[in-house]
Amino acid sequence: MPGDIDDYLLKRGKTTIVAMRTPQLAGASGAAAADLDHVIEVDGLRQAYGDFEAVRGVSFRVPRGELFALLGTNGAGKTTTMEVLEGFRAATGGTVRVLGLDPVRHQRKLRPRVGIMLQEGGFIGDLTVAETVDLWKGLSEDAGRPVTLAGTAEPPRGPALFGRAGGVNRNVMGVLELVGLERKARTKVRQLSGGQKRRLDLALAVLSRPEVLFLDEPTTGMDPEARRDTWKVIEDLRAAGTTVLLTTHYLEEAERLATRLAIMHEGRIHVHGTVEETVARSGDVVSFRLAGTSWSFGDLPALDGVVPVLAYGSGTEVAYTLTGGRAESRAHAAVRRLLDWADGRGETLERLTVRRGTLEDVFMRVVGEAR
Numbered sequence: 001m002p003g004d005i006d007d008y009l010l011k012r013g014k015t016t017i018v019a020m021r022t023p024q025l026a027g028a029s030g031a032a033a034a035d036l037d038h039v040i041e042v043d044g045l046r047q048a049y050g051d052f053e054a055v056r057g058v059s060f061r062v063p064r065g066e067l068f069a070l071l072g073t074n075g076a077g078k079t080t081t082m083e084v085l086e087g088f089r090a091a092t093g094g095t096v097r098v099l100g101l102d103p104v105r106h107q108r109k110l111r112p113r114v115g116i117m118l119q120e121g122g123f124i125g126d127l128t129v130a131e132t133v134d135l136w137k138g139l140s141e142d143a144g145r146p147v148t149l150a151g152t153a154e155p156p157r158g159p160a161l162f163g164r165a166g167g168v169n170r171n172v173m174g175v176l177e178l179v180g181l182e183r184k185a186r187t188k189v190r191q192l193s194g195g196q197k198r199r200l201d202l203a204l205a206v207l208s209r210p211e212v213l214f215l216d217e218p219t220t221g222m223d224p225e226a227r228r229d230t231w232k233v234i235e236d237l238r239a240a241g242t243t244v245l246l247t248t249h250y251l252e253e254a255e256r257l258a259t260r261l262a263i264m265h266e267g268r269i270h271v272h273g274t275v276e277e278t279v280a281r282s283g284d285v286v287s288f289r290l291a292g293t294s295w296s297f298g299d300l301p302a303l304d305g306v307v308p309v310l311a312y313g314s315g316t317e318v319a320y321t322l323t324g325g326r327a328e329s330r331a332h333a334a335v336r337r338l339l340d341w342a343d344g345r346g347e348t349l350e351r352l353t354v355r356r357g358t359l360e361d362v363f364m365r366v367v368g369e370a371r
């Protein structure tokens, strides 16, 4: 068992969640934190692994209390960006600040306000769920504080709060209830399912009454119910003033939780704005399926410069995002042109649809245009 929090964190592998405790603003964090408009600041971040530059000039800011979602393709650089913010890597270019501090240089200053939860492979399999939370609590500086969401301090209930309920510390049980793991308190970690391990990860982050949460794909592997439960925990944390940086491949997760988002591809941010602004960029979408096999993507016509994208990985669903001009005339002209194109080739456009665009359409367009 590690004797030091650093060792423990390193052993637990890849970070998914860093939770910073609600700051005592007059305390160690200094006056700067009290005046911060932006809890997270990333300016021109570059990060190279040897010759390969994984992050190529990324900038964004997260105001206090907002949830910012970093979306992107596999390998886009989201986790790398998170790891720099978590202080696990020094940036090779640009600057980052968390609560006004350099996460690498001021790691020790930030740590008392940071709880860390890791993505995978870091649990000690022979410990039970309750023992894992207990260990984590013991590693935290203020282990005795009641488990509660940020800013919603529980009324003191005296020593009984930290008594033992059937052999399990009640404080531990509180956090397990929060993430729906109370029935697994005495189960060994290695017997948990993937989704249950993610819940345990979340429990460890929430334990530290976070002010800032870094969530790297927090709901991967969870069933739909667990995912919704997790969203509720995150929403409650936000409602209590927590600032959250989230990466996810579930666009509905970003749409539901985020205030602002960025879409990354190959180390760069391609779209950046509020969820509403981003979805509005999508305009109308004309989509259809091509039944035959006698076409290739390159055969599809460009519509006034609009490049089609192959949507949703089906290999046959094509989508055009129409922007500029009046919506109706744009859509009419696009449909007419597409029908002419299909007639000319003897193809059938199945499920031809015109609809309002979604975040998924914006994402697909970004990726399509970047290719």
Ligand SMILES: Nc1ncnc2c1ncn2[C@@H]1O[C@H](COP(=O)(O)OP(=O)(O)OP(=O)(O)O)[C@@H](O)[C@H]1O
Binding pocket: 049, 052, 054, 072, 073, 074, 075, 076, 077, 078, 079, 080, 081
């Ligand atoms: N330790 C490392 N050494 C070398 N290359 C790395 C390392 N970590 C990541 N990379 C590379 O950097 C790029 C960005 O990886 P990163 O994990 O940041 O992407 P991501 O956006 O989080 O991807 P995903 O959505 O698949 O998790 C990838 O091409 C990856 O192979």
